[in-house]
Amino acid sequence: MLAASPTTLPLFLALSGCKGPAVLSAPPTVSAQTQTLLHAVTAEQNLIWIYNKAIAAYSGLAPTLAPLRAEHEAHLAQLRARVIEPPGKQVPATVTAKPALGPTGAAALAQLRAAEQAAVSTLMTRLDGASPSLAQLYASIAASEATHVSVLAARIGAR
C-alpha cells in the first residue's frame, strides 16, 4: 500500500480535483490576551535563563540571586497555569534570548538589574486589555520584579 508522503499527497489531490482535505480546519488561533500571556511566559523563561547563567558563572552571587530566581520560577508557573486556550496547546518552553553574560560579577549584576527593569516596563504595557485577574497577576509580578531591581542595585552598591 502506498503511504501518503509530502510529495505524493499534493499529486493525489491534483489528480482527484480535490481542493484539500475538508477534515482539516485552520490552525487553532489564540486571542490577543493569550498571545500576550505567552509573551509573558517567554519573558520569564528568558529571565530564568540569564539567572541560571549568572549563578553558574559567579557562585558568590548565588545567595543573592537564587531567591530571586526562585521567585521568577513561581511567576513562570503562575503564568503558564493561566494559558487555557486553545485546549491542549503546548505552552512553549523556549528561551528566545540568550545574551552573553557580563564578564564580571558586577557586570552580570548590572545586566540582571537592567533585565528586571525592562521586565517591569514590559509588564506595565501588558495591563491594558488584560482580564482583571490577569492584570492583577501582571501587576503583582511587576511589583515583585521592581523589588528585584532594588535588591540588585543594593548588591551592586555594596560591592
Place this chain on the structure above:
Amino acid sequence: MSASSASVAALQGALAAEHAAVYGYGVVGAMLAGSEQADAHADWTAHQVARDTLEAMLTKLGATPVAASPAYALPFAVTSAKTATRLAATLEEGVTRAYLGLVAVSNPTLRAFAAKAMQASANRALAWSGSTVAFPGMPA
C-alpha cells in the same frame, strides 16, 4: 456594579489603606530613632501624598472620599524598634493589597496608577522586612 462605581469602590479601598498607613507610621516613627526614624518619616510623607492624590481622584469622580478613622487597631503590640519595623512592613503589605484591588478595574489609567503604587509599596515593604515575595499583594 458599573465600571465607574467599581472604580470608586476600589479607590476608596486604596484610600482607606493609605489612611491606615498614615496612622500606623505615626506609631512606627515613635518607636524608632536615627536613620530608621528618618526612613519612617519619609514613608509617612509618601503615604500622605498618596492619600491626598486618592482623595482628589475620588472628588473628581464625584464621590466623597472615605474619612480616616480616629484610631486603628494594630495587628500586634508595637513595643520596640523590631516590632515597629514589622508593623511598617505589614502596613505596606496592606497598601499593596488595596492597590491590587484597584488594578482589577477596567480603566487603563487607574490600572497603571495602581500598578505603579504597588511597586512603590512593595519596595518599601522590602526596605522594612529585608526580604522579597513572589506575589506582592496576592493572598499568601
